[in-house]
Amino acid sequence: MxxxxxxxxxxxxxxxxxxxxxxxFCPDWIRDHIGDYMSPLLRHVELTVVSVLAGFVIAFAxxxxxxxxxxxxxPVTGVTGVMxxxxxxxxxxxxxxxTGFGFVTGVIALTSYNLLVIFRNIMAGLDNxxxxxxxxxxxxxxxxxxxxxxxxLPLAIPEIVAGVRVxxxxxxxxxxxxxxAGAGGLGQQIITDIVFKSNIVTASVLCILxxxxxxxxxxxxxxxxxxxxxxxx
Amino acid sequence: xxxxxxLASVFGQxxxxxxxxxxxxxxxxxxxxxxxxxxxxxxxxxxEVVGLSMLFAVLVAVPLGLYLGHTRRGxxxxxxxxxxxxxxxxxxxVLFFSSYLGLSLVNLVFAMALLAIPPIFxxxxxxxxxxxxxxxxxxxxxxxxxxxxxxxxxLPLALPLVFGGIRTxxxxxxxxxxxxxxxxxxxxGDPIIxxxxxxxxxxxxxxxxxxxxxxxxxxxxxxxxxxxxxxALRPQRRxxxxxxxxxxxxxxxxxxxx
Numbered sequence: 001m002x003x004x005x006x007x008x009x010x011x012x013x014x015x016x017x018x019x020x021x022x023x024x025f026c027p028d029w030i031r032d033h034i035g036d037y038m039s040p041l042l043r044h045v046e047l048t049v050v051s052v053l054a055g056f057v058i059a060f061a062x063x064x065x066x067x068x069x070x071x072x073x074x075p076v077t078g079v080t081g082v083m084x085x086x087x088x089x090x091x092x093x094x095x096x097x098x099t100g101f102g103f104v105t106g107v108i109a110l111t112s113y114n115l116l117v118i119f120r121n122i123m124a125g126l127d128n129x130x131x132x133x134x135x136x137x138x139x140x141x142x143x144x145x146x147x148x149x150x151x152x153l154p155l156a157i158p159e160i161v162a163g164v165r166v167x168x169x170x171x172x173x174x175x176x177x178x179x180x181a182g183a184g185g186l187g188q189q190i191i192t193d194i195v196f197k198s199n200i201v202t203a204s205v206l207c208i209l210x211x212x213x214x215x216x217x218x219x220x221x222x223x224x225x226x227x228x229x230x231x232x233x
Numbered sequence: 234x235x236x237x238x239x240l241a242s243v244f245g246q247x248x249x250x251x252x253x254x255x256x257x258x259x260x261x262x263x264x265x266x267x268x269x270x271x272x273x274x275x276x277x278x279x280x281e282v283v284g285l286s287m288l289f290a291v292l293v294a295v296p297l298g299l300y301l302g303h304t305r306r307g308x309x310x311x312x313x314x315x316x317x318x319x320x321x322x323x324x325x326x327v328l329f330f331s332s333y334l335g336l337s338l339v340n341l342v343f344a345m346a347l348l349a350i351p352p353i354f355x356x357x358x359x360x361x362x363x364x365x366x367x368x369x370x371x372x373x374x375x376x377x378x379x380x381x382x383x384x385x386x387x388l389p390l391a392l393p394l395v396f397g398g399i400r401t402x403x404x405x406x407x408x409x410x411x412x413x414x415x416x417x418x419x420x421x422g423d424p425i426i427x428x429x430x431x432x433x434x435x436x437x438x439x440x441x442x443x444x445x446x447x448x449x450x451x452x453x454x455x456x457x458x459x460x461x462x463x464x465a466l467r468p469q470r471r472x473x474x475x476x477x478x479x480x481x482x483x484x485x486x487x488x489x490x491x
Contacts, residue, residue: 023332085451086444087408093425093440097246097433169320176322180425187324194415197332204325211320 025197034202037189041206044185047175048214051107052168055114062115063122067148073123080116088113088174092181106183110174114167121163125156161222165215172211186210250437261432267424268435272442279420279446282410285342287403290349295395298354302361302391303383311358318351323409327416336417344416345409349402356398360391393462400454407447421446 019026066072086094091109099105129152137147153160176187190203257269301307330344331337364387372386388395411422424431424439431439 082448085404085447087404087411087447089408089411089422089425090440090443090447093436094444097243097437166319169316173320173322176324187322190324190328191415194328195332200325200328200332204322204329207322207325208320215320 020196020198023196023198025201029198030202037186037202037206040184040186040189040203041210043183043188044172044175044207044210047103047106047110047178047183047185048168048171048210051110051171051175052114052164054107054111055167056118056164058111059115059118059122062119063126064148066119066123067126076119077116080112080119083112084116088177089180092177095181101182103183105181106175106178106185109181110171110178113174114171117167117170118160118163121159121166122156125159126152128159129155157222157226161218165218168214168218169211172207172214176207246433246437247441249434250439250441253432253434253438254442258432258434260430262430265430267431268438272421272439275419275421275423275439276442278413278418279407279410279422282338282342282345282413282418282420283403283406285338286345286349286406286410287399289342289346290353290402290406291399293346294350294353294398295357298357298395299361299383299388299391302358303379303387305362307358311355314351315355318348323348323405324412324415327409327412331416338418341413341416341418345406348409349406352401352405353395353398356394356401357391360394361387363394364390389463393458396454396458396461400451400458403450403454404447407443407450411443 018024020029062072062076066076083091088109091112092105095105095109099108133151133155134147137151142150175183175185176190178185179188179191186203186207190200193199253268254272255269257266257271259265260267301310326344326347327341330340334340334343361383368386368390369382372382377385410420411425413420414423414426421439421443424435425443428436
């Protein structure tokens with residue numbers, strides 16, 4: 001059984017005793033204590049943003065390699081696919097002896113989950129660039145390097161962004177377990193008091209709102225960056 | 234520390250972890266035996282939770298997906314259910330259920346089934362929707378009733394995708410079942426969460442076991458998915474996967490790690 005070594009994180013006597021003492025859902029308590037959730041929320045944002053950025057950089061490098069050496073696609077998808085299958089709770093625990101307790105371990109595990117989705121979408125985006133556009137670029141005298149950066153990648157942006165959005169919302173959810181690795185975040189806040197409904201609901205709702213906010217932010221950035229696609233949505 | 238010493242220490246901790254799985258030892262605080270054969274009940278409970286929640290999820294998600302896919306309603310539901318499902322942390326659902334409904338196996342199974350339903354539902358729905366309209370018309374023309382069309386035409390053609398959804402969910406559920414101790418159910422998550430009882434070796438050894446379990450399930454269900462694909466469909470499968478890979482909307486149907 002779980003030794004419920006629970007730290008009752010708040011002084012509850014000051015509030016409505018009937019609700020808080022019964023571990024209920026107490027709007028008043030939430031209003032008074034929402035400030036305590038800001039620092040875990042910020043840590044959650046850090047975990048998500050750093051992991052998605054790191055995942056993007058690695059997946060992007062792999063995709064550029066695989067673009068020229070097509071045989072790499074199979075092995076890269078296979079290895080990142082196995083990483084994707086490993087349960088996050090287990091991966092956090094397995095990494096502990098190697099990278100220790102803390103933020104870095106959380107980021108490494110979360111990054112490994114982003115690789116497959118982002119890599120797959122970058123490859124799909126590049127593969128879907130119309131041959132005619134590539135031919136036109138070559139016909140205009142572009143080098144391979146110019147064609148990649150000025151034609152293929154801009155045309156692949158919608159699919160790449162779709163991958164980053166999936167990776168971001170997924171990471172927000174997974175980061176809720178990063179407390180096992182000692183990386184903090186809203187999950188840490190949830191387990192400080194797992195019987196108090198106000199605590200569970202507040203931390204969970206913040207998680208879901210964070211995922212929605214980051215998703216909208218990326219979508220907004222894409223629309224701002226690609227004015228010619230706005231009509232298509 | 235030189236890299237060699239670090240490597241040796243890491244290797245030592247991993248082999249101690251594996252040793253925990255095969256040999257019993259005393260718990261950290263003493264008095265209780267952990268590891269070795271005492272892991273069987275944990276594994277049994279883990280698989281019981283996985284089996285029950287998958288059964289429940291399949292019984293809900295497959296008929297619903299078939300019905301909405303057949304009647305061609307539910308595009309919005311199919312795309313939103315998987316988007317929302319992804320961002321809700323598993324631990325939030327498990328704790329939400331256990332705090333509102335109490336600590337019990339049934340509540341844990343119910344919470345986990347909720348997490349398992351979206352991939353199966355979405356895949357079943359997409360699987361039925363992608364069936365060629367001409368094939369459905371031909372079935373109608375041959376005098377098949379609505380139910381017969383579903384059973385003899387749409388379901389067989391959708392089966393590879395349905396099993397794809399089940400495969401995703403099984404792996405998810407094996408992962409989520411590690412949160413069982415938070416709902417008062419002692420699964421394989423217990424040694425990972427309560428390292429103060431089982432020790433570091435218990436945490437690492439069990440984590441390796443859970444990872445192996447998930448990868449095995451993935452391989453097993455991938456084989457099952459191939460097996461249920463009718464031979465005549467196999468060349469077509471490539472086209473389907475291609476479409477899944479290249480359409481951003483459909484690509485989101487693809488799995489979520491947990």
